[in-house]
Amino acid sequence: MPTWTLVAEGVHQRRGGPFDLSVVVVEGDAGVLVVDAGGDPGEGAEILADVRARFDRPILGLVNTHAHFDHTFGNQAFRTAGADVPVHGHASIARHFERYEGPRLAAWRADPSREPERAWADVALVAPTHPVRSSTELDLGGRTVLLLPQPPAHSDTDLVLFVPDARVWILGDLVEESGPPMYGSGCYPLEWPAVLDTLVADMREGDLVVPGHGAVVDRAFVARQSRDLRTIADRLVDAHRRGVPAEDVLAADADWPLPVDGLSGAVERAFLALDGAPLETGGVDDA
Numbered sequence: 147m148p149t150w151t152l153v154a155e156g157v158h159q160r161r162g163g164p165f166d167l168s169v170v171v172v173e174g175d176a177g178v179l180v181v182d183a184g185g186d187p188g189e190g191a192e193i194l195a196d197v198r199a200r201f202d203r204p205i206l207g208l209v210n211t212h213a214h215f216d217h218t219f220g221n222q223a224f225r226t227a228g229a230d231v232p233v234h235g236h237a238s239i240a241r242h243f244e245r246y247e248g249p250r251l252a253a254w255r256a257d258p259s260r261e262p263e264r265a266w267a268d269v270a271l272v273a274p275t276h277p278v279r280s281s282t283e284l285d286l287g288g289r290t291v292l293l294l295p296q297p298p299a300h301s302d303t304d305l306v307l308f309v310p311d312a313r314v315w316i317l318g319d320l321v322e323e324s325g326p327p328m329y330g331s332g333c334y335p336l337e338w339p340a341v342l343d344t345l346v347a348d349m350r351e352g353d354l355v356v357p358g359h360g361a362v363v364d365r366a367f368v369a370r371q372s373r374d375l376r377t378i379a380d381r382l383v384d385a386h387r388r389g390v391p392a393e394d395v396l397a398a399d400a401d402w403p404l405p406v407d408g409l410s411g412a413v414e415r416a417f418l419a420l421d422g423a424p425l426e427t428g429g430v431d432d433a
Contacts, residue, residue, distance in 0.1 A: 148196065153354055153362055154312035156289065160196065165216045166324045166359045169193055170316050172309055174286020177204030180231075181307060181316055182211055182358075183220035186264050190220020194229060206286055209293065210235035210274060211318025211358060213242040213303040214330060215250065221272035234284070235274035236295050236303040243271045246331040278305060296320070298334040298425075299341035300327070306345065315349065316356045321368050323360025326404045327375065329411035334425065336379045336416055342372035374403035382416040392417045 148162025156173035163184060170181035178201050183190045197205065208224045208231050210217055218239070224231040254266045282293040289311060296304040300319045307316040319328060320342060329335055349355070349365040356362055381402075385395045395413050396406050418425055 150200070151362065153356060154309070154314050157309055157312050157314050159356055159362060160193070161360075163189055167216060168316075168356055168358055168360070169197075170307075170356055171197055171201065172286065172289070172291055172307075173201070173203070174206070174289040174291075176285075176287030177206040179207050179209065179284060179286055179291060180205060180224070181209045182217045182318070183208055183224060185216040185219050186266070187220060187222055187268050187270075188265055190223030193220060194223050205229070205231050207232045207234055207276075207284065209233075209305065209307060210239060210303075211305055211307070211316065212236065212301045213239040213247060213332070214301060214319065215247055217318065217358070218247070218272075219251075219269050222270045225272055225275075232276050233272065233274045234276045234278055234282075234293060234305075236305045237274075237277035237279040238303045239277070240273035242301065242303050242332055243273055247271060250331070296341050296345075297337060298332075299338040300334075301330070301332040302334070303332070304341070313350065313353045314356065315345070315353060317345070317358065317368070319358035320345070321355065321357040321363065321371055323357045323363050323367070325359060326408055327371060329409065329415065332425075333411060333415050334419070335375070335382065335412040336419055339372050339376035339379055342368060342375065346372060377403050378409065378412055379416065382413060383420065386417055386420040 148160050151159045153159050158171045160169040167184060172179045180197055184193050221233055248271060251266060251269055254260050278293050278295050284291045292308040294306040296306055304318060304320055346365060346369045351365060353365050354362055355364060355368055390398055392413050396409055
């Protein structure tokens, strides 16, 4: 069963589902804002019903922290069955859907044995109705939430939310707590650490950070995760400079700061970038 945690006054985290997804609800005088929608229409409908039952207030909008399926394939629940909720997200989500999530969905539909419990045939990709291209303020009535599109990092669609009066940051999968950071489709492993460093510089001691998956963390946790990602990026750059074949990079070092079985995407994407190839041509089948 999903669990709810009060993060700060009027800011709530819902954790649950097969991916331990963080869904966040931010309250204002006019209603609530929901962050992320789950990995299929059924999960999206469960999230919507749970939010309605718990808060019994108008849903002013849904925000996607990034394009990956476990955060967006539930979007349609917020746009159907009388739930005409505005969807906010990075302006590149529609393009990312075409390059990554759409082909991934087609592959899953072609092979029903892959995650058979999920209703892939029922998924309709719903891109944001309100694409976010620059820093944007949402007025929830007596409370402002900032939507901050980020440079490419975990994906090319990362969007951070900041609730200034509560000093709460919602980072999506730029940071993960219940598992290691994921180098998934559309990731930029060489640029990711700098994006986190910029965010850390804007945080204060005592600020609260909601990751895409896992428990609420703090500024120091984000800084540590950034250092781990920096170590990985630096080693990949050095291995490429020394001519180490991509397939040998991970075996060449026994002391990686993250589990090796999750780093193949980092190697692939970093070597594409270092070879000067357009990163749009490379992807991995992870979220």
